[in-house]
Amino acid sequence: MTTSQTQPLFAELIADEMRQVDEVIRASLHSEVVLVRQVSEYIIHSGGKRLRPALLLLTAGACGVPGPQARILAAVVEFIHTATLLHDDVVDESSLRRGRETANELFGNAASVLVGDFLYSRAFQMMVSVGRMRVMEVLSEATNIIAEGEVLQLMNCNDADVDEARYLQVIRYKTAKLFEAASRLGGVLADADAMLEDGLARYGMHLGTAFQIIDDVLDYSGNEADTGKHLGDDLAEGKPTLPLIYARDRGTPEIAAAIRTAIETGGLEEFDAVLKAVHESGALEAAREAARAEAGLAREALSGLPDSQYKNALIELADFAVARSH
DSSP: SSSSSSSSSHHHHHHHHHHHHHHHHHHTTOOOSHHHHHHHHHTTOOOOOOOOHHHHHHHHHHTOOOOHHHHHHHHHHHHHHHHHHHHHHHHTTTOTTTTTOOOHOOOHHHHHHHHHHHHHHHHHHHHHTTTTTHHHHHHHHHHHHHHHHHHHHHHHHHHTTTHHHHHHHHHIIIIIIIHHHHHHHHHHHTTOOOHHHHHHHHHHHHHHHHHHHHHHHHHSSHHHHHHHOOHHHHHHHHOOOOOHHHHHHSSSSSHHHHHHHHHHHTGGGHHHHHHHHHHTTHHHHHHHHHHHHHHHHHHHHTTOOOOOOHHHHHHHHHHHHHHHOO
């Protein structure tokens, strides 16, 4: 369901508010330190989907509380997300994101880490300005769990024994937690009852999980021009993602051995064989089905929300998370 040929409903519905969020972001990036401004603006304006701030605006709208506080918190969520990207790319030694050089490739690792710290601290300054302890509770917990997820992912790298449960734990912590927090905050701003607030949080958690599973599928099936990253990047980093786990567990002993070696060494020498196995084993479709199941749970979690255009947009967003090609 779309109201425009170029924009889905969820994007069109909050287009004006997102422009105002961009203004908040630009104003909040100000620093007397030139390098801080340069790195921050480079990564913030590098073409991301801005799904997390959009999610906060949509849930706030669905609860009847669009306005300045929602826009400030949408910018906060984007700053937290951007800080994790800066740190992620250093840890992963990435050189390409969204089709552009990563900040660490352009400015160096030290600048990327330190500007990531600046964005985290600026985010906390901004959330304090909202003056609501519950907001602080939600975002401080989310930031802490995201950090734990980063460490869990580091521990899983090059471990060929990672199973689906361990994979899901990482993405629930590392990716889905900020989606969950953004969704919950719409209810917090509206002083929603605990049942509705928790339903919104579950929606965000399942949406974020679906979104990350599809990201991992696209690492083996996407068009590099669309995804803005190299095919096989996850394998090069030794990340045992769901398509690999499914292919390993469904393949012949020879295939399983090749995948295990590729995960353990992070070597792309095996990439062609691994890619063939991932496609031929049905792993990609199985992973897509897992993402569709998560999107279905996300939609179910909205049952307590009154009908509105915003609710329709949230339902559409769950579909978009699974159907996208980048």
